[in-house]
Amino acid sequence: MSNTEVTYLVGACCAVLGLAAYVAFILVPAWTAYSRIWQRAAAAVLSLYVLAAFVGVGAAGGALIVWFWDRIGV
Known part of the structure; x- marks a missing residue:
């Protein structure tokens, strides 16, 4: 297995685990907090904002690591 394939495999596993965590802990x-179907649907749609915020914070953290890598690395 090449380095590129390992990188893709790790990225795919992280994406699957992150999506599973979103579903289990947020969605x-x-x-289940609401009883009417329209309230449940609205809560599910609004939880996408939480998902977008988590993705944004993760992307910003990754970008900061890439930007400051020469200062972080020993």
Whole structure:
């Protein structure tokens, strides 16, 4: 397995685990907090903002690591 394939495999595993964490810890509690279907659907749609915020914070953190890598590395 080449280095590129390993990188793709790690990225795919992180994406799957991140999506599973979103579903288990954010979407399911938001869905079960309400009884009417339109309220559940609205909570599910609004939880996408939480997902977008987490993705944004993760991308910003990754960009900072890339930007400051020469100062972080020993």
